[in-house]
Amino acid sequence: xxxxxxxxxxxxxxxxxxxxxxxxxxxxxxxxxxxxxxxxxxxxxxxxxxxxxxxxxxxxxxxxxxxxxxxxxxxxxxxxxxxxxxxxxxxxxxxxxxxxxxxxxxxxxxxxxxxxxxxxxxxxxxxxxxxxxxxxxxxxxxxxxxxxxxxxxxxxxxxxxxxxxxxxxxxxxxxxxxxxxxxxxxxxxxxxxxxxxxxxxxxxxxxxxxxxxxxxxxxxxxxxxxxxxxxxxxxxxxxxxxxxxxxxxxxxxxxxxxxxxxxxxxxxxxxxxxxxxxxxxxxxxxxxxxxxxxxxxxxxxxxxxxxxxxxxxxxxxxxxxxxxxxxxxxxxxxxxx
Numbered sequence: 217x218x219x220x221x222x223x224x225x226x227x228x229x230x231x232x233x234x235x236x237x238x239x240x241x242x243x244x245x246x247x248x249x250x251x252x253x254x255x256x257x258x259x260x261x262x263x264x265x266x267x268x269x270x271x272x273x274x275x276x277x278x279x280x281x282x283x284x285x286x287x288x289x290x291x292x293x294x295x296x297x298x299x300x301x302x303x304x305x306x307x308x309x310x311x312x313x314x315x316x317x318x319x320x321x322x323x324x325x326x327x328x329x330x331x332x333x334x335x336x337x338x339x340x341x342x343x344x345x346x347x348x349x350x351x352x353x354x355x356x357x358x359x360x361x362x363x364x365x366x367x368x369x370x371x372x373x374x375x376x377x378x379x380x381x382x383x384x385x386x387x388x389x390x391x392x393x394x395x396x397x398x399x400x401x402x403x404x405x406x407x408x409x410x411x412x413x414x415x416x417x418x419x420x421x422x423x424x425x426x427x428x429x430x431x432x433x434x435x436x437x438x439x440x441x442x443x444x445x446x447x448x449x450x451x452x453x454x455x456x457x458x459x460x461x462x463x464x465x466x467x468x469x470x471x472x473x474x475x476x477x478x479x480x481x482x483x484x485x486x487x488x489x490x491x492x493x494x495x496x497x498x499x500x501x502x503x504x505x506x507x508x509x510x511x512x513x514x515x516x517x518x519x520x521x522x523x524x525x526x527x528x529x530x531x532x533x534x535x536x537x538x539x540x541x542x543x544x545x546x547x548x549x550x551x552x553x
Contacts, residue, residue, distance in 0.1 A: 218512075220511055220512045221500065221509065221511035221512065222500065222511065222551065222552045222553035223480075223498065223500075223511060223512055223533075223549050223550070223551060223552065224549065224550040224552060225512070225547065225548075225549055226548045226549060226550055227546065227547065227548035228514075228545065228546070228547050228548075229281075229545070229546055230539070230543045230544070230545060230546075231244075231256055231274050231276075231281045231284070231536070231543070231544045231545070231546050232274065232281065232283070232284050232543065232544070233543075234542065234543070236260070236283075236284055238260035238261050238262070238270075238272065239261070239262050239263065239542075240260065240261065240262065240263050240264060240541050240542070241258050241259065241260035241272070241538070241541065241542065241543070241544060242258060242259060242260075242264060242522075242523060242538050242541055243258055243259055243296065243297045243298065243352065243468070243523050243538070244256055244257065244258035244298075244523065244525055244536040244537065244538065244544045245257055245258070245298050245299050245300045245354070245525045245536070246300060246525055246527060246534055246535075246536045246546075247300035247301065247302050247308060247331070247354075247527060248302065248527060248529050248534065249275075249302070249308065249330065249331045250302070250306040250330070251330075253275055253276060253277045253331070254275070254276040254534055254546070255273060255274070255275050255276075255300060255308075255331045256273065256274055256276075256300075256525075256536050256544060256546065257271055257272060257273040257274075257287055257298040257300060257310065258271070258272055258273075258298065258536075258538075258544050259271055259272070259294075259295050259296055259297070259298060259312075260272045260284075261294075261295075264294075264541075265294050265316070266294060267292045267293065267294060268292075269294045269295050269296075270286050270287075270288060270289035270295050271286070271287045271288035271289065271295050271298045271310070271312050272284045272285065272286055272287060273285060273286075273287040275331065275332070276546065281546070287310065287326075287334065288310065288312055288324070288326065288334075288337060290314075290337065291314065293314040293315060293316065294314065294315065294316060295312055295313070295314055296312065296313040296314070296315075296321065297312060297313050297351060297352050298310060298311065298312040299311040299312070299349075299350040299351075299352065299353065299354060299355075300354070301350070301354050301355050303357070303363075303385060303386075304357060304361070305385075306329075307327060307328070307329060308327070308328040308329070308330070308331045309325055309326070309327055309328075309386065310325065310326045310327075310328070310334065311323060311324070311325050311340065311349050311350050311365075312324055313347055313351075318347075318370045319345070319346055319369075319370065319371050319372075320345055320346070321345070321346060321347035322339060322344055322345065322347070323339070323340040323341065323344060323347050323348050323349045324337040324338065324339060324340065325337065325338060325339075325340045325349070325386070326338075340386075340389065341389055346369050347367070347368075347369065348365075348367060348380055348389060348391070349365045349367060349380050349389065350365040350366055350367065350380075351366065351367050351368045351419065351420055352366070352420040352468050352470075352523070352525075353366050353420065353421065353422040353423070353470050353525070354366075354470075354525075354527065355423075356423040356424065356425065356431070358425065358428070358429070358431070358450060358451075359425075359428045360428070360450075361383070362381055362382065362383050362450065362451075363381065363382040363383075363385065363386060364379050364380070364381055364423055364431065364451045365379065365380040365381075365382070365389070366379060366420070366421035366422060366423050366433060367379060367380045367391075367421070368418070368419035368420055368421065369419075370416075370419060373416065374416055374417055375416040375417035375418055375419045375438070376394045376395065376397075376417055376418070376419075377394070377395040377417075377418050377419055377420075377421050377433070377435055377445070377457075378391055378392045378393065378394050378395060378454075379391075379392040379421070379423070379431075379433075379447075379451045379454075380392070381450075381451055381452070392447075392451055392452050392453065392454065393452065393453050393454060394454075395418065395421075395433070395435070395445045395454045395456075395457050396445075396454065396455070396456040396457065397413045397417055397418065397456065397457050398411060398412050398413060398456060399412070399413050399417070400412050400413065400414050411439070411458065411459055413437075413438070413439055413457075414438075414439065415437075415438025415439060415466075415489060416438045417437070417438060418435040418436065418437045418438075418443050418457055419435065419436050420435065420436045420468050420469070421433035421434065421435050421445075422434050422435075422469060422470050422471045422481075423451075424471060424472075424473040424479060424505075425473070426477070426504050428450075429447075429448065429449055429450040430446070430447070430448055431446070431447040431450060431451045432444065432445070432446050432447070432504070432505060433445050433446075433447075433454075434460070434469060434471055434481065434505070435457060436464060436466060436467065436468055436469055437457075437459075437464055437466065438466050438489050439459065439464075439489070440463060440464065440465075440487045440488055440489055440491075441459035441460065441461075441462065441463060441464050441487070442459070442460050442462040442463070442464040442469065442481075442483065443457045443458060443459050443460070443464075444457065444458055444459070444460050444505065445457045445458075460505065460506075460508065461507070461508055462481065462483065462485055462499060462508050463485045463486055463487035464483060464484070464485070464486075464487075465484045465485075465486035465487070465488055465489070465490065465491035465492065465493065466489045466490050466491070467483070467484050467493050467522050467523065468483075468522065468523040468524070469481065469482060469483035469484075469524065470482055470483075470524050470525050470526045471526065472526045472527065472528040472533060473528070474528065474531075474551060474553075475530070476553075477504065478500060478501065478502050478553065479500070479501040479504070479505055480498060480499070480500060480526065480528070480533060481498070481499040481500075481501070481508065482496065482497070482498050482499075482514070482524035482526055482535060482537075483496075483497065483499070483524070484496055484497070484521070484522060485497050485499075485510070493519075493520040493521060493522040494515060494516065494517060494518065494519050494520065494521050495513045495514075495515055495516045495517075495521070496513070496514045496515040496521035496522065496524065496537060497510055497512065497513050497514065498510075498511050498512040498513075498514065499511065514535075514537070514545075514547060515537075515539075519539070519540050520538060520539075520540050520541060521537060521538065521539060521540075521545075522537060522538045523537055523538045524536070524537040525537070531550055531551040531552075532548065532549070532550055532551075533548075533549040533550075533551065534546070534547070534548055534549075535547040535548075535549070
């Protein structure tokens with residue numbers, strides 16, 4: 217048992233060994249099921265972007281992970297970035313993307329009552345191209361029941377983030393405005409709240425709230441830092457994105473909010489665009505994301521340890537992440553603060 221700065225590391229284990237029917241895996245997600253079991257999914261196949269890449273899943277019951285099985289695999293299209301989510305009625309959702317190129321992604325969704333028996337997939341937004349709904353991280357539910365899905369768009373020369381909002385439990389969705397950026401090709405003067413973005417931009421938000429209609433996001437960026445944006449109208453419009461003190465190597469991140477409002481962030485704190493995806497580190501903020509304290513390294517040294525996914529249940533934090541594109545790691549933590 218490892219205790220550091222308010223967190224106890226209770227479990228750390230591979231979800232599966234190498235005896236699996238796929239060569240490569242990445243972009244895991246997880247959810248705590250209504251009965252207390254944990255489910256994780258990821259995409260796996262011969263290599264990222266190949267036609268044989270499907271969504272695979274495993275369940276942790278009685279301290280053991282099940283053998284991975286295919287959860288979604290249709291049309292011989294590459295599958296990408298699954299996102300698991302449990303709503304207030306304990307219904308489980310699996311969102312994922314399909315398509316050969318990121319700008320042509322289509323988002324599909326499946327629904328389950330138990331995390332094992334799933335509906336047929338259907339389009340999240342009929343006719344969409346580019347990807348709607350959660351792109352990597354879990355949706356957030358506002359106090360009034362509105363769902364906010366952290367979303368983003370990627371083209372060859374530009375990245376943008378936004379939020380998809382649903383007032384009817386995912387039946388229909390409306391896009392927020394894009395998160396504004398101070399881009400290098402714009403003539404506006406730089407302000408203290410922003411910096412000029414020289415690269416493509418920001419993607420893959422993670423969300424939290426600090427009031428009924430006050431929503432915040434942290435973002436992966438091409439600028440060597442984690443970026444942030446804030447909304448005062450429930451997620452419909454956003455402040456110009458600005459950097460926080462945590463480095464970012466242009467790799468996925470995720471965060472959870474504790475009952476007392478503290479934030480736990482997991483990311484690769486490497487201050488270089490497309491820098492190494494190691495170490496993988498946990499940070500704590502006790503002031504709504506203004507300041508961050510580095511509290512625990514989950515992985516160090518050579519290798520790729522990336523794309524964390526995090527959920528919280530009371531004082532228990534559950535994490536998964538990619539290990540060298542060959543395995544998925546599960547971590548169980550307990551909050552002491």
